[in-house]
Amino acid sequence: MPTPTSHWISTFLEAQAAEQGAATNTQLAYGRDLKDFDHWLARRDRDFSDATRAEVEAYLVHCSDSGLARSTRARRLSAIKQLYRFAFEEGLRSDNPAIQIAGPGQDKRLPKVLAVEEVDRLLEAARNSGRAPEDRQRNTCLMELLYATGMRVSELVSLPVSAARGDPRLLLVLGKGGKERMVPLSPPAREALAEWLTSRDAREETARLAGRPVSRFLFPSRSAAGHLTRHRFYLLIKEFAAAGGVDPAKVTPHTLRHAFATHLLAGGADLRAIQTMLGHADVATTEIYTHVLEHRLAELVHDHHPLSDTALRRSSGNISSDGQ
Structure with missing residues (x-):
């Protein structure tokens, strides 16, 4: 009796979670993608067990025609490829119809880059933003940690306070898929962390004496999660940008992650070390920052080299404005 396609999906997702530590959001996305492919096949009286390479390719054309x-198309093909690889290894199929299908690839968009001077202005704005000294200390700590470590915003706001005890030189971060990594802290980040801990602990002690529960998070809040939310930090960083004279459209928490990686690379850091600190599973993901740096250097040469078209036009404009 053929295995139901719903069982194929559930068994595959369970294996992804167990063997590769796939995050919940990744599993949900793969589940949706595979169900859509399953429904497309069902309308043609086919299923996972008998679909051919031609039908997988026809489905991808359908996805493209649907806009x-x-x-999204690359992710759907990835889900299908992984499902059939799993099915082949588990003996559900004797072949893999998707193994030789090339994906559409990803759009090569380079991350937005902040200059070091712009990051300095954001950090200075954080030091001066907040109604109370405790707010300013928290804001400073958030920004210093983010820029010093390149953490994802979800990793930053959910840091347990236990990870920050003892004036750490290294911070233990729980990343995607439950994978842990160690990231070093800069002296300014350690100083900001120590100041915030003193303030935070005093506030938590007051709460404890009043009979309220003590938070386990470094950045506690009254949110349902118990810690500062990603959305609240997103709004905070926009406020810092406006206060620091940096275009808010350029600034998000992820922009600071990009700045961390790009500035480290420009300073001569090893790409593998940056990969480890960012928590990238594949160094190919980290290599985008080499392209960012190359693009930035090309812009600098184009804008400032004395023989570049831009520099020559500026020079001509200056001569004209002097009346010569």
């Missing part, structure tokens, strides 16, 4: 973004 799905290239990134």
